[in-house]
Amino acid sequence: MGLQEEIDKMRQEIRSDHYSMSIGEWISLYENNEIDIHPEFQRIFRWTSSQKTSLIESILLGIPIPPIFVSQRDDGVWDVVDGLQRLSTIYEFVGKLKDEDQKLLDPLVLEKTKYLSNLEGKKWEDPDDPINSLTSAQRLLIKRAKIGATILLKESDEIAKYELFQRLNNGGSIATAQEVRNCILVMYNKEMFHWLKKLSENENFQECIALSDRQNDEQYDMELLVRFLVFRTLEENEIKKIGNDLSIFLTDKILEIAKNQEFNYSEEETAFNKTFEILYDQLGNESFRRYSHTKNRFLGGFLVSAYEVIALGIGYNYKNLSNSEINIKEKVKQVWVNPEYKQWSSSGGSGTSAKRRIPNLVPLGRKIFQP
Template sequence: MALQEEIDKMRQEIRADNYSMSIGEWISLYENQEIDIHPEFQRFFRWQPSQKTRLIESILLGIPIPPIFVSQRQDGVWDVVDGLQRLSTIYEFIGKLKDENQKTLDPLVLEKTKYLPNLEGKKWEDPYDIPNSLTQAQRLLIKRAKIDATILLKESDEIAKYELFQRLNTGGSIATPQEVRNCILVMFNRDMFHWMKSLSQNEMFRECIALSERPIEEQYDMELLLRFLVFRTIEEKDMRKIGNDLSGFLTDKMVEMAKNESYNYLEEEAAFNKTFEILYEQMGSDSFRRYSPTKDKFLGGFLVSAYEVIALGIGYNYENISHLSFDVKERVKKIWVSPEYTNWSGSGTTAQRRVPKLVPFGREMFQE
């Protein structure tokens, strides 16, 4: 297909419109449940009180605010694709923002800024603290300020909003690829997101991966779970399609899972739980650490290459692994001294080269 034909085809799959809307209208949409900002996203926000205050300051000073991107669902409700932090900050400031349990959060209290130092301690409206509340004129100034909306219409290709979300939210306040994936999954299949989130809280899984607080905050545990679900039974020919973008491959596979109405949740959950029960009982926090034959000890921290061999190898064979007769630790020790693992997991080895080799290797190593 010629370039122009490709351009024309994709442009036909995206239908958009633009409105100029007052902040008061954005507030009414939220109050009437006509806009979905996905409260699950709040856990991925990176905005600090100072950043939130600067947004309110910008509105008061008349500084233009970037447009909000939304996608119109079949039921007419708008899904927020870009602008989550901006809208959430506004809703939090006026005391309307709710968490994923529908509990209203405490209203935002502003900090002083370079240009408006008297914003310090200011609230939207507090009848018990009038001196620290905005005046009626200041509240109206905010409610009448404009923030444009760009709407992806429901006639657009359903993938368009997820592609747009990924492009607009990579980097910045949402920092990691898995945080972006989580948001996409919430928009695509909220039930699957909560199912995965529940699985990631499995105590045996968390003990085996033994991650520090920072990777957990950045949702790396959810990425490891996704890798398990994607690669556990994938055919080898499909693994060769990873190309140079493992992150994009994982996102695409996750979307396929989310769209699959016959996805076998029970089977995948059983495989996941059994795999980490086996590892927890036999290896615990040593599961994915480097083994030193000379010291006969497991050392260091979590290694993703070990996870790809061990977790996925056990996950593939879990139904045939007996607790009593199968010595997982001895097989893991053999992996660490095998030339196959050494050659395919060394520094500088790309995921494109590593995964298609290590996953089948793990399946062989954990055969009964």
């Protein structure tokens, strides 16, 4: 297939429409539950109070606002693909925004800006504080302002929505690939996302990985869980298909799992829980730290290459390890002098590319922890 044929094929799979809509109409969609902004995303998107104020200032000054990208679901409801921060800010300002538990959040109070210093302390409408409320004319100015809508129609190829979401959000206000992945999972299979979230909160798992606050804030614990689910029993020939971008591979594979109605949630949950029960009992927060044979102790912080060998090796063999007399701690110590591990892990770090590292380390772990 030539380039033009590839272009023509993909263009046929993406169907979109475009509207110009007033902010008043965007507010009505939210009030009538005709748009889903996914409150699960609200902690991920990190707009500051000044960024929110800037948006309201832009609307008041007539500065064009970029269009909102939405995807039309089978029930006709629009899923927000890009523009959550903009819409959430508007809904928060007018006092309509709800959290995951459907509780109303406190309305946004504006700050002063470079051009509108008198915005400081202003609210949408507060009968008890009319001095600090926008006037009726100012509220109408906002409600009549236009923000375009680009709608990915339901007859489009379903994966186009997730491709669009990734392209629009990578490198933006979302910090990490896993945060984008979380959002895609919420849009595609909300139940699976909540299952993953609950699994990631397993105390043994959290103790064993012992991540920094920053890593936890950026959802790295969820990424490690996704790696566990994707690679635990994946055939070696499939692991070799990682390509140059591990992030895309993980997203594609976890979406395959999310779509798979035969996926055994119970079995995978048991494998995960048993793996980290074994590790917690024998190593705790030293599970994925480098072991120094000369100093006879574990050093440093979490290493992903160790996780790929140890967690996935135990996860693959967990049924035969649960009641085994094998000393897991001693096996883990031997990982650090294993020549294959040293070759493919850049001495235990993550310097070797995932494309080269993972297809070698995952099978190695399966072999090392085989009873």
